[in-house]
Amino acid sequence: MREAGWCYGKLRRKGFRLTSPRQAILDVLAQNPRHLSAEEVFLLTHKSHPGIGLATVYRTLNLLTQVGIIRKFDFGDGRSRYELTAEEEEEHHHHLVCIRCGRIINYSDFMEKEKKFIKDLEAELSKKYQFKINSHQIYFYGLCKECQ
Amino acid sequence: MREAGWCYGKLRRKGFRLTSPRQAILDVLAQNPRHLSAEEVFLLTHKSHPGIGLATVYRTLNLLTQVGIIRKFDFGDGRSRYELTAEEEEEHHHHLVCIRCGRIINYSDFMEKEKKFIKDLEAELSKKYQFKINSHQIYFYGLCKECQ
DNA sequence: ATAATAATGAAAATCATTATCAACTATCAT
DNA sequence: ATGATAGTTGATAATGATTTTCATTATTAT
Incomplete structure (x- = not known):
C-alpha cells in the first residue's frame, strides 16, 4: 500500500x-x-x-x-x-465512526472548506481563551451503510 | 449548580x-x-x-x-x-484540551457559525459515504493559558 | 403482603497499557 | 577492529481503569 x-x-x-x-x-x-x-x-x-x-x-x-x-x-x-x-503533513483527514460495528472511515473531502472554517475558529478561540491551539480532531458518529 | x-x-x-x-x-x-x-x-x-x-x-x-x-x-x-x-439538547458544546496539564475547557461560543458549517458538512458526508450521522465531536488540542 | 425482578456492594477478574530488569546491539571514539 | 557507552529488546510482573460475578437487598406489579 x-x-x-x-x-x-x-x-x-x-x-x-x-x-x-x-x-x-x-x-x-x-x-x-x-x-x-x-x-x-x-x-x-x-x-x-x-x-x-x-x-x-x-x-x-x-x-x-x-x-x-x-x-x-x-x-x-x-x-x-x-x-x-x-x-x-498535508494529508490531514477526519473520521466517521460507526457506533454499531466500529468501522472507521477516513475522509478528506471538503477539506478546503473545513480548513478555512477551522482556521477562523481557532483564531477566535485562541484569543478568547488564551489557548495555544496546535491540533484538532473532528469525529462524526453514526451508522455506516451496512449497519443502518 | x-x-x-x-x-x-x-x-x-x-x-x-x-x-x-x-x-x-x-x-x-x-x-x-x-x-x-x-x-x-x-x-x-x-x-x-x-x-x-x-x-x-x-x-x-x-x-x-x-x-x-x-x-x-x-x-x-x-x-x-x-x-x-x-x-x-441545545446546550451542545465542544472542547479545548490542554496537552500538558489535561485541563479541559468547554466552549459554546461561535456555535451559530459552527452549526451551519457542521450541518452542511454532515449532509455532504452522509451522501457520499452513505453514513447516517447522528452526532459529532470537535476537539482542539494545545496549551492552556497557564501552560504556555 | 408477596412473588418476581432489578439493583447493589464487595471482591475477583479482565483488558489495555506501562514499568522493570537482565541480556543484547548499534554507535562512536579510540 | 575494539571496547565503552548508551539505547533497545523480550519476557514478565505490575498497574490502572473498567467489568463481571454472586450473594444479598430493594423495588415493582400483583
Whole structure:
C-alpha cells in the first residue's frame, strides 16, 4: 500500500536508532489498512517477525507517536488506534465512526472548506481563551451503510 | 449548580428504577464541575453516601450514558469523563484540551457559525459515504493559558 | 403482603497499557 | 577492529481503569 522509507531518516534525525523491530513495525503500519490497534500491529508483525514482543510494539508505537511519524486516536472502544502520518503533513483527514460495528472511515473531502472554517475558529478561540491551539480532531458518529 | 430532576422521569420512561444510588450520582453530576472521571464521581458521591461502591458508579454511569442523560468523553488521559447532557439538547458544546496539564475547557461560543458549517458538512458526508450521522465531536488540542 | 425482578456492594477478574530488569546491539571514539 | 557507552529488546510482573460475578437487598406489579 505505502512504503515507510521516509520514516527511517526521520527517526535518525531525532536521535533514535533504526532497529529491525522498528522497521518491521513501520512496514506493518505502512502496508496495512489504517487505524490498527496495538494488538493488531503486534499480530501482523508477529507473522514475519515472531520474536518481537508486545512490549516492544507498545514502546515503538509510543516512540513513533512522539516523533510524529504516526498518530494516536481514540475512537471510544477502549483501545488506541494508530495511523501512519502522511509524508507531507498535508494529508490531514477526519473520521466517521460507526457506533454499531466500529468501522472507521477516513475522509478528506471538503477539506478546503473545513480548513478555512477551522482556521477562523481557532483564531477566535485562541484569543478568547488564551489557548495555544496546535491540533484538532473532528469525529462524526453514526451508522455506516451496512449497519443502518 | 444545576438540578437533576428532569432526569428522573427520563430513567423511568425507559423502564429503569430510580434508586437512591442513582439519585445520588445524578446529583453529583448536576452539582459539580464538568468532565468528571468515574473515580471523581465515586469520591464525591462517597461523601454523602459512603455506602455506594465504585462498581455501582460505573454501572450507573454506563446506564445514564445509554439513556442519554449523560455523555461519555475521552480526552486521551486514559480515563473516561462524563458530562450531564442539557435538558434540551441545545446546550451542545465542544472542547479545548490542554496537552500538558489535561485541563479541559468547554466552549459554546461561535456555535451559530459552527452549526451551519457542521450541518452542511454532515449532509455532504452522509451522501457520499452513505453514513447516517447522528452526532459529532470537535476537539482542539494545545496549551492552556497557564501552560504556555 | 408477596412473588418476581432489578439493583447493589464487595471482591475477583479482565483488558489495555506501562514499568522493570537482565541480556543484547548499534554507535562512536579510540 | 575494539571496547565503552548508551539505547533497545523480550519476557514478565505490575498497574490502572473498567467489568463481571454472586450473594444479598430493594423495588415493582400483583
